[in-house]
Amino acid sequence: MNKQDLINYWKDLWLKQSDIEKIIQKEADLTISQLFLLEEIDDKYIENIKSSFDRLKKWEPLEYILNKAEFYWLDFYVDNRVLIPRNDTEVMVKEVINELNNTPISTPFPLQEKGNSYMTLIDVWTWSWAIPISVLKNTDKINKCYAIELSQEALEVAKINVEIHWLENKIELINWDLLTPFLSPTTYNLLSTIIITANLPYIRTWDYKSMDDSVVFYEPDLALYWWEKTGFELYEKLIEQCLELKEKLYSPTARGELEGGLTLFIEIWYDQYEYSKNYLKNLWLNFEYFKDNSWIYRCVKIEF
Numbered sequence: 423m424n425k426q427d428l429i430n431y432w433k434d435l436w437l438k439q440s441d442i443e444k445i446i447q448k449e450a451d452l453t454i455s456q457l458f459l460l461e462e463i464d465d466k467y468i469e470n471i472k473s474s475f476d477r478l479k480k481w482e483p484l485e486y487i488l489n490k491a492e493f494y495w496l497d498f499y500v501d502n503r504v505l506i507p508r509n510d511t512e513v514m515v516k517e518v519i520n521e522l523n524n525t526p527i528s529t530p531f532p533l534q535e536k537g538n539s540y541m542t543l544i545d546v547w548t549w550s551w552a553i554p555i556s557v558l559k560n561t562d563k564i565n566k567c568y569a570i571e572l573s574q575e576a577l578e579v580a581k582i583n584v585e586i587h588w589l590e591n592k593i594e595l596i597n598w599d600l601l602t603p604f605l606s607p608t609t610y611n612l613l614s615t616i617i618i619t620a621n622l623p624y625i626r627t628w629d630y631k632s633m634d635d636s637v638v639f640y641e642p643d644l645a646l647y648w649w650e651k652t653g654f655e656l657y658e659k660l661i662e663q664c665l666e667l668k669e670k671l672y673s674p675t676a677r678g679e680l681e682g683g684l685t686l687f688i689e690i691w692y693d694q695y696e697y698s699k700n701y702l703k704n705l706w707l708n709f710e711y712f713k714d715n716s717w718i719y720r721c722v723k724i725e726f
Contacts, residue, residue, distance in 0.1 A: 423463050432475050441484055445474045448488050494556035499582045503575040507552035510714040511621055514687050514721040515556045517712050518619055521685060521723070522563040540613040543567040546600055546620040546660060551580040553619050555587050565613050567593040570600065600656075601663040605670065612671060618664065621689045622656045654694050658701065661686070661724065665705075668726045684726040695719040 425446070432442050447457050450467040463471070474487050483506055485491040491500045493507040494515050500506055522541065541563050545554040548569035558564055567589075571577045577597055584590055594610075596603055601618075604610055668684050690698055695711065695718075702709045707724055714720035 423465060423468055425457075425460055425463050428463060428468075428471070435475075435479065437475065437478060441478060442475070444484065444488060445478070446471055448490075449474060491550070491552070493552045494560075496552075496556055496559060496587070498550050498552050498555070499579060499586060500550050501579065503573070504549040504579045505621075507550060510716075510720055511553065511689055512556075513712055513714050514619065514621070514689050515553055515560075517721055517723060518553075518557050518617060518687050519560045521687075522557070522561045522617065540565055541615045541617065542611075542613045544601070544604075544616065544618045545569045546618060547572060547622055548580050548595075549573075549576050549621075551583045551593075551595075553621065554593065555583060555589060557619070558589060558592060559587065564592070564617075566611055568596055568610065569593055570596045570598050570603070572597075572599050600660050601667055605663060605666055616667075616671075616684045618684070618686045619688075620657070620660055620686070622660065623653075652694065652697050653691055654697055654701070657688055657690070657698070660688075661702075661705070661707075664724075664726050686724040686726065688722050688724070689720055690722060692718050692720070698722060 428446070429439060429442050433439055443457060446452065446463065446467075447454065449470045450457075450463060452460065477487050478484060485500050485506045486502050489499055489501055491498050491506050493509070494512050498507060543554055543557060543564045543566075545551070545568070548554065548571045551569055554567055554569055558567060569580060571580060574597055577595055580595055584593060584595070604612065664684060664686050672684070699709075699711075702722075702724060707726065709725070710723045711719040712721040712723070
């Protein structure tokens with residue numbers, strides 16, 4: 423079939439040419455240069471190409487059709503088992519990298535092994551693992567990384583991305599909930615300075631009006647909705663666990679084996695700024711907000 427005829431037909435049905443070309447590239451296994459030079463598309467690819475176009479016409483996200491999402495200049499495998507990583511979350515990744523690169527090196531007492539950073543990164547409810555992979559690709563300060571995921575299906579996608587980015591020896595995937603595995607007697611090797619990242623479900627269960635149909639109908643509910651009152655309830659549970667973890671690891675009255683600190687980075691919904699600020703003030707925590715690309719307070723850094 424003639425390439426341009428195919429593109430023109432689907433453009434007339436209100437598909438974007440750039441999306442059309444990306445789908446043809448994927449289904450016919452072509453590079454950008456090969457697609458540009460191609461005049462005729464082999465008939466053996468046409469059925470799959472048209473099927474993908476039909477999915478796009480039904481508002482299915484292009485990232486699921488292509489099984490690829492770009493995040494922080496990296497490519498990630500995605501499908502409908504995971505949330506699609508978005509550029510708003512890149513604000514959090516940027517601030518985490520800045521925090522790591524500006525944090526003085528510390529060593530765990532009583533070990534004094536020169537040259538090691540002894541930093542642990544924990545990503546909570548990791549989904550596609552886009553956040554920790556992006557961090558690890560942009561700093562050498564992390565000594566150990568854990569990714570916690572409640573959904574077994576999402577964990578399978580995370581494993582694919584770990585392999586794609588050659589990070590099997592750097593991370594450990596854990597099928598659990600929030601920080602639970604670190605709060606009881608454990609063999610997990612937490613090092614002196616701990617950075618925790620979390621992009622938890624923060625949308626109220628009834629708040630469909632603020633979201634695109636492609637999100638409502640195709641992305642996993644577990645990644646989006648949590649409670650009906652504020653949507654911040656799951657973060658409150660995580661912050662309580664961070665306080666407990668701090669007491670367990672750093673307090674002189676507890677085990678007291680580590681020297682360092684614990685910092686949490688979270689992403690919040692557009693209307694949770696005032697609520698989260700008052701909540702954190704009431705806990706007497708130090709915190710700082712960062713705006714996303716739309717100048718909305720979306721990322722919070724919390725020090726424990």
